[in-house]
Amino acid sequence: MVVGAFPIAKLLYVGIRQLSKPLANRIKAGARQSEFFKNYICLPPAQAYHWIEMRTKMRIMGFRGSSIKPLNEDAAAELGAELLGEAIIFIIGGGCMVFEYSRQAANSRRKEEELTENMNNLHTQLGELALATETMDAQIREINRLLLSLPSSAPSSK
Numbered sequence: 001m002v003v004g005a006f007p008i009a010k011l012l013y014v015g016i017r018q019l020s021k022p023l024a025n026r027i028k029a030g031a032r033q034s035e036f037f038k039n040y041i042c043l044p045p046a047q048a049y050h051w052i053e054m055r056t057k058m059r060i061m062g063f064r065g066s067s068i069k070p071l072n073e074d075a076a077a078e079l080g081a082e083l084l085g086e087a088i089i090f091i092i093g094g095g096c097m098v099f100e101y102s103r104q105a106a107n108s109r110r111k112e113e114e115l116t117e118n119m120n121n122l123h124t125q126l127g128e129l130a131l132a133t134e135t136m137d138a139q140i141r142e143i144n145r146l147l148l149s150l151p152s153s154a155p156s157s158k
Contacts, residue, residue: 013096020092024085031081038073042080047071049083 031037047070054068071079 010100013100016096017089017093020089024088027088028081028085031084032077038077038080042084043073043076044080045083046076046078046080049079050076 031042050071051068058064058066058068070076
């Protein structure tokens, strides 16, 4: 029984994705503690997300033109940290998918090139065999011609 190669690359991708979750949690904790990170990285996307979400919900419910109050700083920091963590996990997962796709594309391209090279070699060999066959056919015709040109009577014995 032939066993295929162990998919070490896929196992590595799963490991990277599993490591991205604690990394995202660590970044979220740092975002909650750092004022710069909180004010400039977490709060603006969180407020924008809250505004879009609330605007969409209000339109679905039929309320038009009502103003949306921004989230308080703690809630916005928490939401921004969650968004950042999810974005990190999504980016790492997407990067793994892109890398796997490019690896698979390179493998299929390599296999196609090998197949094309093999076909070219077979065509070359076929051409060489056809040439050898034509040469042998010409030699057989020459031998037949020489045999026919020999005197047809055998030497007589006295």
